[in-house]
Amino acid sequence: MDDLVIRSRRAVLPDGERPAAVSVRDGRISGVHPHGADLPAGASVDLGDIALLPGLVDTHVHVNEPGRTEWEGFATATRAAASGGVTTLVDMPLNSVPPTVDPAALAVKREAAQGACAVDVGFWGGAVPGNVPSLRPLHDLGVFGFKCFMSDSGVPEFPALSVEEMRAAFREIASFGGLAVVHAEDPASLSSPTGGGYPEFLASRPPSAERLAVEQAVRLVEETGVRAHILHVSAADCVDVLAKARADGLPVTAETCPHYLVLCADDARDPAHKCCPPIRESANREPLWRGLAADVITCVVTDHSPCAPELKRGDFATAWGGISSLQLGLPVVWTAARARGHDLRAVSRWMSEAPAALAAVPGKGGIAVGNDADLVAFAADETFTVNPAALHHRHPVTPYEGRTLTGVVRTTWLRGRPVTATPTGRLLDRTESR
Template structure:
């Protein structure tokens, strides 16, 4: 074997226990229960306080490169991913210039990323008004699916789909089996809500009501039902929608849903006025809502937890005014998702196997990555070494992403990533060895 790893604790599809893992040519060749005599060129034995986990798969990352690389870039984003145990990301099609809404734009993005990524990177395409004819070509070029908004996206170059546009896009995608991932907030409900401007978090929360999510998700469900398309609800924050999501699945609608570490960690009651580092859309809601999202994970209604890493420069967060209406909405958390989720999960009786399902195996399955997210023979030898009982306090200036802004600053968390491996080689942050992925090839 090129590499042999001996771990007293490892999370595999069979559960948690001791394993001996062998790697050949960048793939996992052997996962043997217990400690067995397996010769290797390199042998690594984990410490008693360490657990071997598959590399996480984060399918919701805004890299913003090219065009807004001062917000984030491929080098810094993928370093942050590796520091957090994430070995594969899928980049969102907006906030970069040009947005990934045609093949030429995808080529530009790939050219910018080539040779600069420290983990593997795939790409989403975008579904916007007028680009229906470009969707099949993007699909054939290997994007993992298509993102749309049902209200203003925050950037003018990525406009939303109206109801007719949503149906048309879903029918087109259904014709070749692609999935549509949806930022589901209803524009009319948002327009009718109170003005979001000002320092009070309660006012901002009122400007993005649960009903806006619930209405939009209902519309996505019914459109998917009519068209037969695969739909995925992004960053669920309203627990009210869980019942209708579960019902749609029982009816046979091809629907999946994700939530994010910030919705599982923070609560509206504890967000200070003017603390715009907590602004995201849809918003962080009340404590009772958070607990119902955790119940949605326990029930299997929510299958995946991904970062929605949406960074920006400090100026765009408008710390000078603390105005939630003016501040950019997005939380930088790519490096912190695993400890943030684990900190909350273990308090509620969940296991590391649960966390691995939500953050590695299930996201990989959602986008069709057959060789990612599992410690299993035939999979890429992507893994991280995690110390679940070690604690730390987040210092935002020490994070690897580009700008020192994060809602997690000064927050104590449990679980430290001590190392990350990509195809059996340690990710050091030096020479970039990540690959650009195409749907069907991974």
């Protein structure tokens, strides 16, 4: 007998949305059945017209613990994730101290996360100047890939790579079949803002900075054979570069973020909207949506990068750059996607299936037999107004404050059990067998 059966007339499955009953046994999906099937189980839930989604996989989250836990932390970040339908996140190697650039730092990170996580958590390693000898050991210890910066990261303990250093890191990562994930902005194209307003900040990080960096990364992929993923694409000018790389058969993928798809420069009222690369003009958004529809951009992830509130005060020249949206990514994207004719299956592909495939996170990314029973009850037609006080991440700062969004997460299940205040998330290891 199964442990649990969940029925929905809007189950979002790999082949589309339809009525179905999903059975769960020992934490995994044991079957996907007709909606009315007779399925004895220890417990059953009938969602009616509430959609049943696979748990989201967010591969771009800055938890900041240890070292800058006052900015966020595993307990608060993973509670926010669960409230937003995210059942798996992969933590970036910065802005924690120490950054995850060698095996000792990975051990410190895992120790900080142990027993604190409401959802499953994996880890990226980092590629920084001088740590090529640490890349293979980190890979063997189970990190999901390696992040590098082509321009200043904003924190001194995680320096950017020069082109030569990047080439060396790519060659090493390619030698063991790893994944490089790249913050692509050309440092020579960036400048200091000439004033404290948003127009000056935006002008200091032009679209050409992204395009030039993406072109350089693609050349290094062609030279080294490494598998590479371009992070947080904000500039529409990059879409054709990425499309050509894919057409040429290069192993290059890319992501964008909810704030680039939904917000625009005119929305930037205060530093809650500041991030790098920046939120651009409204005309920039639709090419990103077309890139998603064409599978040139494959993932939508949050780049949740919070900080202490005092670092978001002041002007756009001096405030910390980072958007807090881990809890809100799903309704933000769904609100805008449905207005453009996209369905829940598309959103599920961008926010669950593709990120799980990118990082090769085992057992995640879809409602399929054998996968972990990570599931989300999502009231896709219900609306709410964003109230920062209702958010679970450490600080109530968000650029979406006061916006009316469509889609409410009602319940999140992790391996078949509703997520509660008791942390039951696991620390994921790329090397573990299932």
